[in-house]
Amino acid sequence: xxxxxxxxxxxxxxxxxxxxxxxxxxxxxxxxxxxxxxxxxxxxxxxxxxxxxxxxxxxxxxxxxxxxxxxxxxxxxxxxxxxxxxxxxxxxxxxxxxxxxxxxxxxxxxxxxxxxxxxxxxxxxxxxxxxxxxxxxxxxxxxxxxxxxxxxxxxxxxxxxxxxxxxxxxxxxxxxxxxxxxxxxxxxxxxxxxxxxxxxxxxxxxxxxxxxxxxxxxxxxxxxxxxxxxxxxxxxxxxxxxxxxxxxxxxxxxxxxxxxxxxxxxxxxxxxxxxxxxxxxxxxxxxxxxxxxxxxxxxxxxxxxxxxxxxxxxxxxxxxxxxxxxxxxxxxxxxxxxxx
Numbered sequence: 001x002x003x004x005x006x007x008x009x010x011x012x013x014x015x016x017x018x019x020x021x022x023x024x025x026x027x028x029x030x031x032x033x034x035x036x037x038x039x040x041x042x043x044x045x046x047x048x049x050x051x052x053x054x055x056x057x058x059x060x061x062x063x064x065x066x067x068x069x070x071x072x073x074x075x076x077x078x079x080x081x082x083x084x085x086x087x088x089x090x091x092x093x094x095x096x097x098x099x100x101x102x103x104x105x106x107x108x109x110x111x112x113x114x115x116x117x118x119x120x121x122x123x124x125x126x127x128x129x130x131x132x133x134x135x136x137x138x139x140x141x142x143x144x145x146x147x148x149x150x151x152x153x154x155x156x157x158x159x160x161x162x163x164x165x166x167x168x169x170x171x172x173x174x175x176x177x178x179x180x181x182x183x184x185x186x187x188x189x190x191x192x193x194x195x196x197x198x199x200x201x202x203x204x205x206x207x208x209x210x211x212x213x214x215x216x217x218x219x220x221x222x223x224x225x226x227x228x229x230x231x232x233x234x235x236x237x238x239x240x241x242x243x244x245x246x247x248x249x250x251x252x253x254x255x256x257x258x259x260x261x262x263x264x265x266x267x268x269x270x271x272x273x274x275x276x277x278x279x280x281x282x283x284x285x286x287x288x289x290x291x292x293x294x295x296x297x298x299x300x301x302x303x304x305x306x307x308x309x310x311x312x313x314x315x316x317x318x319x320x321x322x323x324x325x326x327x328x329x330x331x332x333x334x335x336x337x338x339x340x
Contacts, residue, residue: 008103013075018232024224031222031271032251033280036337041325048322057288058153058190060124063093064314069292070128073099079113081299086116088306095124104145117150127151131158132170153190161198165230177207185212195219196226199248205260215265218254221247223271224293258285275316283337
């Protein structure tokens with residue numbers, strides 16, 4: 001299919017506008033985290049000032065197990081957003097996922113909106129491409145795009161429901177697991193498979209048992225519904241409400257993927273909005289958490305606004321570890337959660 005880079009840029013900008021102005025969260029589906037409690041310990045033996053959130057993820061050392069989730073790229077405003085997010089990630093010592101770099105492969109001028117290394121030289125930076133577009137013929141150009149932005153790893157996003165809702169979306173996912181397997185083993189970057197907010201569960205995880213990926217971002221339901229976003233972009237209204245509410249809740253997705261892929265690193269995202277949410281999923285087996293849409297409006301404003309949101313999030317996570325008697329992330333995982 002011949003792409004229209006200008007049309008893609010317009011759509012990227014519409015995504016931003018809709019996420020800022022419309023009710024794009026799931027309306028009836030929750031993350032499922034409300035069914036779990038982090039155990040509280042009134043006799044904690046920890047010092048809040050010494051609680052350690054540092055961990056290793058995809059070969060990088062993070063000061064906290066937090067990633068800024070994939071958001072945007074290609075539109076003029078995207079450059080401002082990405083640079084402000086990256087500057088905040090640099091200040092906080094956390095990671096960042098770029099939005100889909102597909103537009104870079106078809107429109108070289110779009111690469112400027114992804115260039116953040118000058119403000120974030122030390123950040124774990126994860127590039128991004130769609131599974132539906134992934135094939136061996138595009139690998140040389142994809143590697144060039146990853147090299148150009150200075151990425152440390154590649155996220156491959158799988159989004160069949162979003163693409164089905166999108167005007168002229170890519171709806172042929174046949175053979176995609178085989179292509180993922182081949183490319184993950186040869187591209188020379190650690191590869192993470194991620195959803196966009198409708199969840200990766202047991203059935204999908206079973207397809208990945210022999211796939212040489214380094215991580216999975218479960219991106220569960222309960223936060224932003226991209227089937228909802230795309231309907232607003234395409235129709236200006238929600239024509240298919242049941243599809244807008246379809247997905248695997250984040251807590252369920254996390255548990256199913258962890259059970260099926262016990263040795264693969266897992267990112268929990270999808271409706272992670274508080275430090276308590278983060279503490280719960282980390283205690284349930286996630287290696288890191290990702291947050292996206294709550295950072296969109298701050299990222300339009302300034303790096304300081306992004307830092308302010310994330311610092312409160314991380315401060316709450318620190319208190320959660322302290323309050324349950326965990327001095328570090330390994331101890332938090334040993335504490336686990338209780339089901340209500």
